Amino acid sequence: MENNLLLTYLLFIPLTGAVVLLFFKSENEKAIKYFGLAVSVIAFLLALYIYFNFDSNSGEFQFVHKFKWIANLSIFYHVGIDGIALLLLLLTTFITPLTLISSWSGITKKVKEFTFFMLFLEVGMIGVFISLDLFLFYVFWEVMLIPMYFIIGVWGGKERIYAAVKFFIYTMAGSLIMLVAIVWLSVHATNYLGYFTTDLVELYSVAPLFGLDVQTYLFLAFALSFAIKVPLFPLHTWLPDAHVQAPTAGSVILAGVLLKMGTYGFLRFNLPLFPAASIHFASFISILAVIGIIYGALVAMVQTDMKKLVAYSSVAHLGFVVLGIFAMTQESVQGAVIQMINHGLSTGALFLLVGMIYERTHTREISYYGGIAKIVPVYSFFLMIVSLSSIGLPGLNGFVGEFLILLGSFKSTVLNNWWFTIIAATGVIFAAVYLLWMYKRVVFGEVTNSKLNEITDLTKREIFILVPVIIFIVWIGVYPSTFLNVSEKSTTKILQQVSQPPKAELK
Amino acid sequence: MIDLIYLAVLLPLIGFLVNGIFGSRIKNEKVIGLIGSGAIGLAFLVVAGAFLQTLSLPVDQRTNYVELFTWIKAGGLHINAAYQVDQLSLVMGLIVTGVGFIIHVYSIGYMHGDKSVWRFFAYLNLFIFAMMNLILADNFVLMFLGWEGVGLCSYLLIGFWYDKPFEKSTTSAAGMKAFVVNRIGDVGFLLGMFLIYLTFNSLNFTDVFARASSFDVPGSVFTLITLFLFIGATGKSAQIPLFVWLPDAMAGPTPVSALIHAATMVTAGVYMIARTSLLYAMAPTTMMIVAVIGVFTAFFAATIGLVQNDIKKVLAYSTISQLGYMFLAMGVGAFSAGIFHLMTHAFFKALLFLGAGSVIHSMHAQQDIRYFGGLKKYMPVTYGTFLVAAFAISGIPPFSGFFSKDEILWYSYTNVGFFFWLLGAITAVLTAFYIFRIHFLTFNGTPRFDEKRTHPHESPKVMTIPLIILAVLSAVGGFIGIPEIFSGENGNVFSTWLAPVFKAAELKLSYFGSYSHFEELLFMSISVVGAIAGILTARYIYLSKPEIAESTARKYGRVYKILLNKYYIDEVYESTVVKPIINGSKSFLWKMFDVKLIDGFVNGLAGSVSNASKYLRKLQTGVVQLYALVMIVGILLALFWVILSL
Numbered sequence A: 001m002e003n004n005l006l007l008t009y010l011l012f013i014p015l016t017g018a019v020v021l022l023f024f025k026s027e028n029e030k031a032i033k034y035f036g037l038a039v040s041v042i043a044f045l046l047a048l049y050i051y052f053n054f055d056s057n058s059g060e061f062q063f064v065h066k067f068k069w070i071a072n073l074s075i076f077y078h079v080g081i082d083g084i085a086l087l088l089l090l091l092t093t094f095i096t097p098l099t100l101i102s103s104w105s106g107i108t109k110k111v112k113e114f115t116f117f118m119l120f121l122e123v124g125m126i127g128v129f130i131s132l133d134l135f136l137f138y139v140f141w142e143v144m145l146i147p148m149y150f151i152i153g154v155w156g157g158k159e160r161i162y163a164a165v166k167f168f169i170y171t172m173a174g175s176l177i178m179l180v181a182i183v184w185l186s187v188h189a190t191n192y193l194g195y196f197t198t199d200l201v202e203l204y205s206v207a208p209l210f211g212l213d214v215q216t217y218l219f220l221a222f223a224l225s226f227a228i229k230v231p232l233f234p235l236h237t238w239l240p241d242a243h244v245q246a247p248t249a250g251s252v253i254l255a256g257v258l259l260k261m262g263t264y265g266f267l268r269f270n271l272p273l274f275p276a277a278s279i280h281f282a283s284f285i286s287i288l289a290v291i292g293i294i295y296g297a298l299v300a301m302v303q304t305d306m307k308k309l310v311a312y313s314s315v316a317h318l319g320f321v322v323l324g325i326f327a328m329t330q331e332s333v334q335g336a337v338i339q340m341i342n343h344g345l346s347t348g349a350l351f352l353l354v355g356m357i358y359e360r361t362h363t364r365e366i367s368y369y370g371g372i373a374k375i376v377p378v379y380s381f382f383l384m385i386v387s388l389s390s391i392g393l394p395g396l397n398g399f400v401g402e403f404l405i406l407l408g409s410f411k412s413t414v415l416n417n418w419w420f421t422i423i424a425a426t427g428v429i430f431a432a433v434y435l436l437w438m439y440k441r442v443v444f445g446e447v448t449n450s451k452l453n454e455i456t457d458l459t460k461r462e463i464f465i466l467v468p469v470i471i472f473i474v475w476i477g478v479y480p481s482t483f484l485n486v487s488e489k490s491t492t493k494i495l496q497q498v499s500q501p502p503k504a505e506l507k
Numbered sequence B: 001m002i003d004l005i006y007l008a009v010l011l012p013l014i015g016f017l018v019n020g021i022f023g024s025r026i027k028n029e030k031v032i033g034l035i036g037s038g039a040i041g042l043a044f045l046v047v048a049g050a051f052l053q054t055l056s057l058p059v060d061q062r063t064n065y066v067e068l069f070t071w072i073k074a075g076g077l078h079i080n081a082a083y084q085v086d087q088l089s090l091v092m093g094l095i096v097t098g099v100g101f102i103i104h105v106y107s108i109g110y111m112h113g114d115k116s117v118w119r120f121f122a123y124l125n126l127f128i129f130a131m132m133n134l135i136l137a138d139n140f141v142l143m144f145l146g147w148e149g150v151g152l153c154s155y156l157l158i159g160f161w162y163d164k165p166f167e168k169s170t171t172s173a174a175g176m177k178a179f180v181v182n183r184i185g186d187v188g189f190l191l192g193m194f195l196i197y198l199t200f201n202s203l204n205f206t207d208v209f210a211r212a213s214s215f216d217v218p219g220s221v222f223t224l225i226t227l228f229l230f231i232g233a234t235g236k237s238a239q240i241p242l243f244v245w246l247p248d249a250m251a252g253p254t255p256v257s258a259l260i261h262a263a264t265m266v267t268a269g270v271y272m273i274a275r276t277s278l279l280y281a282m283a284p285t286t287m288m289i290v291a292v293i294g295v296f297t298a299f300f301a302a303t304i305g306l307v308q309n310d311i312k313k314v315l316a317y318s319t320i321s322q323l324g325y326m327f328l329a330m331g332v333g334a335f336s337a338g339i340f341h342l343m344t345h346a347f348f349k350a351l352l353f354l355g356a357g358s359v360i361h362s363m364h365a366q367q368d369i370r371y372f373g374g375l376k377k378y379m380p381v382t383y384g385t386f387l388v389a390a391f392a393i394s395g396i397p398p399f400s401g402f403f404s405k406d407e408i409l410w411y412s413y414t415n416v417g418f419f420f421w422l423l424g425a426i427t428a429v430l431t432a433f434y435i436f437r438i439h440f441l442t443f444n445g446t447p448r449f450d451e452k453r454t455h456p457h458e459s460p461k462v463m464t465i466p467l468i469i470l471a472v473l474s475a476v477g478g479f480i481g482i483p484e485i486f487s488g489e490n491g492n493v494f495s496t497w498l499a500p501v502f503k504a505a506e507l508k509l510s511y512f513g514s515y516s517h518f519e520e521l522l523f524m525s526i527s528v529v530g531a532i533a534g535i536l537t538a539r540y541i542y543l544s545k546p547e548i549a550e551s552t553a554r555k556y557g558r559v560y561k562i563l564l565n566k567y568y569i570d571e572v573y574e575s576t577v578v579k580p581i582i583n584g585s586k587s588f589l590w591k592m593f594d595v596k597l598i599d600g601f602v603n604g605l606a607g608s609v610s611n612a613s614k615y616l617r618k619l620q621t622g623v624v625q626l627y628a629l630v631m632i633v634g635i636l637l638a639l640f641w642v643i644l645s646l
Helices: A006-021 A029-052 A083-106 A111-130 A134-155 A160-193 A200-209 A212-229 A238-245 A248-273 A275-301 A306-327 A330-361 A377-391 A397-410 A418-442 A450-454 A460-478 A481-499 B006-025 B029-056 B087-110 B117-136 B140-158 B171-200 B205-214 B219-236 B245-251 B254-263 B265-275 B277-281 B284-305 B311-331 B335-362 B380-394 B400-415 B418-443 B461-481 B493-508 B517-544 B546-555 B557-564 B566-619 B624-645
Strands: A062-070 A075-081 B064-074 B077-085
Touching: A006 A029, A006 A062, A006 A075, A006 A083, A006 A111, A029 A083, A029 A111, A062 A134, A075 A083, A075 A111, A075 A134, A083 A111, A083 A248, A083 A330, A083 A460, A083 A481, A111 A134, A111 A248, A134 A160, A134 A200, A134 A248, A160 A200, A160 A212, A160 A238, A160 B566, A200 A212, A200 A248, A212 A248, A212 A275, A238 A248, A238 A306, A248 A275, A248 A306, A248 A330, A248 A481, A275 A306, A275 A418, A275 A481, A275 B566, A306 A330, A306 A397, A306 A418, A330 A377, A330 A397, A330 A460, A330 A481, A330 B064, A377 A397, A377 A418, A377 A460, A397 A418, A397 A460, A397 B064, A397 B140, A397 B171, A418 B171, A460 A481, A481 B064, B006 B029, B006 B117, B029 B087, B029 B117, B064 B140, B077 B087, B077 B117, B077 B140, B087 B117, B087 B254, B087 B265, B087 B335, B087 B461, B087 B493, B117 B140, B117 B254, B117 B265, B140 B171, B140 B219, B140 B245, B140 B254, B140 B265, B171 B205, B171 B219, B171 B245, B205 B277, B219 B265, B219 B277, B219 B284, B245 B254, B245 B311, B254 B265, B254 B311, B254 B335, B265 B277, B265 B311, B265 B335, B277 B284, B277 B493, B284 B311, B284 B418, B284 B566, B311 B335, B311 B400, B311 B418, B335 B380, B335 B400, B335 B461, B335 B493, B380 B400, B380 B418, B380 B461, B380 B517, B400 B418, B400 B461, B400 B517, B418 B517, B461 B493, B517 B546, B546 B557, B557 B566
Parallel strands: none
Antiparallel strands: A062 A075, B064 B077
């Protein structure tokens, strides 16, 4: 197959941008801001170009670029995307410029370093979604940690160090286990292939042949790492701290993109590599997912800090995604993929909105607010739409994902138990409770605090950030086919890999 | 016009967008009202055109579909944005856009001077948009879009005056309660859909109904499907046990109560059962449950309505009660009678609310009937039209409510049994009593307000003309559904029109027994006499001997208190469901489990690692030879492991 360099270019745009940025003078903040924005917009435009040239009638990897990287060990630089990766790539490159603009007012110190880390982070995120070699994947997976660690640790809130270290250790613990698993997987595959390789596509053909016990260990090792990232109950406690301490841009990227790497990992690695173990553990993981849906919602409901509320709501939303993946029906997996995008948009926007009001009052305590509808009507309007999207109101994006996930999990023969769906479905009640309750306390009622009278409504720049998100929120709600079609064939392929794994040939 | 039916959905949406986006910049209230009402008026014309066209078609061609685009497609699921134009959806469409238009016009007067009229009309238009989707949808999912959409508008409009206190809390608390309670029902609706999809592999009405007849599906599945859907209906249509939100919904402006919480949205559950009547017909157990819930809700809500002092509260409980009748009709298989009552109720209950609104408007937001009295002379039009509506709801012939309610009562006797008729008839007496109680206390007798300070006045024409139109409809609307004993075979125009929609369901139901005309007339007479007795009792107590009311209330103090406090249902829910969930989440799940247990474990682990590292640090001796030794041992071990595992 001929190499296609587009994905490599996409990877190099933010990388080159980050390097070039180092030659800027620190005091030249305006130039740094516009340069960072320009780089990330170019990356988005290239991602769009890739989207328009993507063949959604195929579930195979496209735009593949492959060459030997570490020759002796058969480790490849191997990149390529299917429909799922493409959607996440679009999400990543769409969100990054928005977060950069949003931090123009929020980040006042070390702007150059901040922009550098954001671009650096984008390299890692793009890399994770396009890697088709386990070793390469691992490198990007780890690379991402560093800028995120600094973004939380340098530009974060009061307890940023605690949060950053907690984030780092949690994720690091998981990824070390994944590294062991990668090595073991490749070594074990040598028995079948006759040579050592970390190439994912090759491993797809042999890993499913492993015995159930080996599959089980490998499945669990990968699953642990991804479950921490998602985060799956009960591995979620790093999330509220990281979110609350991170600056707005960090939270948006964290919720919008980073969490999706866990669910993406399940889809890309766990299911196709270890189909037997995946089916074996589907119910177990789904139980955790369903607990997360209810637990996340209930704990979100009683939070007093807006950002923490949104953070816990992520636990609930990602629970839906995981349930959809492990229900393993076409409907539920399609729902899970679209829900990853939805969560990126809705929760990303919620964090942006919380950040915007925080910049005005320097508090996120719900009790500080009350009756701001009159003072900041435009803000209240945006918060309403985004909340409704997160609640899963039909006609907006959230509904499409949740509906497909629940519908698919109900008919799932892998789970084969209605209670998963029944309990998960009650999550939609609590979702309405925690968001509308917050909305009621913050926006409605009489103005409770005279200081609130001084806050100003959204600026043009802030509206400019939110409008594109709202457009997609409505678009996915009304005409999700644009996005569902992209991933349809890819999810079909993954489900085939699970239901009809390659058979062992006699050697 | 049938092909253009999507305009009836699109026009309200355009109205919403125009007023929603530009409304705050349109300073002229009249323009805003004109845009809002105009969108609905035009939508009504579209529906009316489609109705006339359908009327001209032969009976077997009266179901038509208009497809717009693919909405959600994944795996085996294929949901279109597509509308079904048939006898049932046209009747509903005419009610929603017709009554909706009248109420929009009324709102121009009622909301005059409000600082955010534009927002009001935008929400109202959005509501009609959602409601039209609900009734025109050709599949469950699009119906659900409308179903949740009307819930959203209800939420937004209940809390329209978001900074206004309401009872113990605020209007936005009432709005949130409505949304959340509705969502509980919606989960039932969702689960019903999932089971339908699992069973029939489709969510389109046509496919599902065709397969329901042809697939070999055990009866229990139908029972479960219909029960799930019915949970949804109890939420939206405020039936036991999910009725608690509707009384609070009165926090919204009165036209909202008339349109959403009386005439249209709350009837969505009834419509949904009518639409899926075939599934219900195959689940006799569910039918019985629906009938029981319906008749008990009717009775139960009427008892609360007897003693409330807030005029809108009485009307709210009255609505719950009347919806109970409609569910009774559905449960006893009298589908077209239920829809007939839905229609007449839309006329007279909208009129009652708008009349109450007219009173409240002129009494400076006073809603307590204890401070009304003698308003007849100040507001003759409101008085006259309110009286017509009161007669209609009491079931006095020949007003519209008589025909529809009588049909339901009669079928509940013939199809299920005497007890259902009896409870329904008693409710009818209570209804006549409570409605005339508020009528007399409001319009007759001597004024109980300070006539020097309050100067009641008749409402402007923009409000009274809608009242008059609705009064005419409430008075004569019943004539399209005259029972066959008076009108001859197929003389009931309304049920003949709807018959094709319910044919499949009615074929599955078999009710036996034959009843004479004498029996039917007897039962009819009893309920009419009962209603008249109710009216006369109210007249005697509240006009002639007001002291009776007080002494009775004192004598049966405990009963009175229970009724006045609505059987304490809200308090019971609060202490058994709401509080435990919130407290449990806060003190146990969050502060105990999350912070202490999980995080404690993680931090403890981290702590012990750093402790251990204090000792491990000592291994770093700096002696290179030692490092080399450790390395060699390590490599050897690794080699062994690799060899052994090969």
